[in-house]
Amino acid sequence: MAVYTEVTDDALRSFLAAYDLGELVAFRGIAEGVENSNFALKTEQGDFILTLYERRVDPADLPYFLGLMQHLAARGVSCPRPVAARDGAALRHLAGRHAAITTFLPGVWPRSVRRAHCGPVGAALAGLHLAGADYPAVRANALGPAGWPALLARALADDGAAAEALSPGLGAELTAALSGILGNWPQHLPRGHIHGDLFPDNVFFLGGAVSGLIDFYFAATDLFAYDLAICLNAWCFEADLAFNVTKARDLLGGYAGVRTLLPAELAALPVLAQGAALRFALTRLYDWVHTPPGALVTRKDPRDYVRRLRFHLAAHDVAAYGL
């Protein structure tokens, strides 16, 4: 559901004239990605993606995101590579928005996660973490632990009435969980560039292997193991929200096969996974409260992440994750 801004053919033609991509062949809106407007662009040179950055993306962050993709792609990570125009700049303007063309990646994102996906996702995430090591830019994670108190306050800005209506006691439950998580948050784990949103719709597979990682617009500088905890939440719960420990073992094993997980990282997994679940519960709760029912963007039920949070709060150690 993601064409918020339309591009006239005149504007598109002028825009493309700055590139060496040959003649335009086709241009279609893509119904994926919820933050930005995305178009499948085909030129004589092949397939590309054109992204118009919408209001939720801070333009000041765009050089970090595009630079990270460029850096990772140059180091062999299969991620969109920003395409520079003839003047060397990849970040441009179109239809009143910041815009960039990136390379097209083959593959299909898994609409239903199978166990066989989880090892490769873990390995791909570790590869991303290693490949980003020498990318010098820094972006504080606005949706990391430092941002959660404000996020909770905004989601409960109506004195928690909407949260209460959604699930009695939810505001108090999240407030208590936040306090506990921040109190236990690890301070000295390995850090670097994290994807921050590696959900199934951001991972393409082809022939059983990961063929592409996309949507780096939540990337930031934060704990590697926190990124892995986001994946535990996104990949290892079944539709009925049962935790699949086999998938978790495969995810962690796939990761550890590429980048060694320190004992301190493993020990911190429960609180990291609690934090990751809380982060998505809070952003979803905020969206739930602030999106009219049935609006253009489908609201995701925050309770799905509250249930994940409860699972992780009951996890005593890494054994809960199959190790």
Place this chain on the structure above:
Amino acid sequence: MAVYTEVTDDALRSFLAAYDLGELVAFRGIAEGVENSNFALKTEQGDFILTLYERRVDPADLPYFLGLMQHLAARGVSCPRPVAARDGAALRHLAGRHAAITTFLPGVWPRSVRRAHCGPVGAALAGLHLAGADYPAVRANALGPAGWPALLARALADDGAAAEALSPGLGAELTAALSGILGNWPQHLPRGHIHGDLFPDNVFFLGGAVSGLIDFYFAATDLFAYDLAICLNAWCFEADLAFNVTKARDLLGGYAGVRTLLPAELAALPVLAQGAALRFALTRLYDWVHTPPGALVTRKDPRDYVRRLRFHLAAHDVAAYGL
């Protein structure tokens, strides 16, 4: 905004196994088309479109639609050609829906209509009408004049309260217009297969020429000149709803350069254009009344077509359209 049904990778793989299209390369939802779910499908054989037919399409009509596209494509019309699986059938099932793969067409639909688009669109429409001549199937036009009284009744089913709220007097205005249009509706004009919905988003251009006509899911057997009247409404009004008579002259001229317009067809243009404007005013009014504000499908304001209707009601003869 058109992915209503998700397709799991397992289901997609099984589905594609029935075709000779080679290995799957990519699969992305397309944010265009409002009636069905559309996906850009890339295989080793190239680019295709996969459509899942949603609830607004009567499955009994699908053989007519697919047969028409097959017929037109075989006669040189640049329209999607249904791709048959190895067993010869193009109409299949996927994810609980009827589904078909069609060929990919190059081009870009014009987000803003320029005069230069109008002649080629007219010529393409006439070419479609001629190419359909020997397609033997018949589909009554449910959204033609015979269907308008019921459509009006449904749109005013709340005693016209919603129409009244939208625009005071609207129900009475549409009721009076319908009566006049049906009283003057021509009975003996040339008939055949019409597209029925040839709006700018259904016409691709490449290098100034029409490169593709898509979305045949309103096609029916009806008056050719009525199809042209739909295009007059869709292509020749400016954003401020001023009628651009130059565009109309080009549209009609482009059409007449390929298929001769009879004097009786030209004489009937005002009432045909009134009918076409009423048809879209009624379906939009119905959707407006029955779609919650801000729902997944953006509501189109029926008043835009009421204003077109008023223009055509004031047209005395074909001179109003530049001829």
